[in-house]
């Protein structure tokens with residue numbers, strides 16, 4: 001079984017002491033490819049570095065670049081432009097709106113999100129969207145530009161919003177939250193066309209059961225695969241392979 005982790009934060013301090021061991025353990029668990037996600041200029045830089053350092057016995061890592069809703073006050077477009085030119089960059093993100101935690105004023109979030117959607121169009125990059133309690137607002141800003149490749153990371157909408165996203169040909173990504181007995185998310189997984197589903201941990205957060213409460217790692221994606229396989233009554237191997245191919249098509253590596 002090979003697994004594609006589409007959303008990790010392995011550059012975070014949480015992995016400072018044992019990053020290499022974590023990467024080796026991931027590879028042993030079948031995680032062959034990882035997208036490491038930038039949340040500001042510094043973490044984008046670190047993600048690019050991480051992509052350059054990978055070697056034998058470790059997953060292939062690529063990076064995304066962007067300013068998360070919590071860091072929009074630091075938005076530096078000139079610097080982001082430079083970073084997006086790296087050959088390691090496979091998408092812009094994570095970008096979007098978070099009206100749940102509201103780390104930054106909503107107007108500033110919207111302004112910086114829209115600027116980055118424009119940048120994504122200019123660089124012709126897939127977009128990794130962070131959307132918390134801002135479904136319609138995220139959707140409206142994206143629709144102004146009609147990007148082709150969009151994934152709603154850690155999807156938190158209902159079945160109706162999922163239908164709207166799918167109508168655009170966009171993707172939905174599922175984390176360990178699916179193991180937390182979230183019935184609406186289970187309904188979303190059941191109605192998804194199989195070619196629109198991506199898997200991710202969002203590590204170090206959102207650790208799946210039975211490791212909930214501990215630091216997350218891409219190697220725990222096996223629990224997400226198993227849970228989705230149970231829901232869809234499919235062999236885990238088929239779920240892993242289908243989502244692997246979906247991610248390859250989306251991120252292009």
Ligand SMILES: [Zn+2]
Pocket residue numbers: 007009037094202
């Ligand atoms: Zn994230």
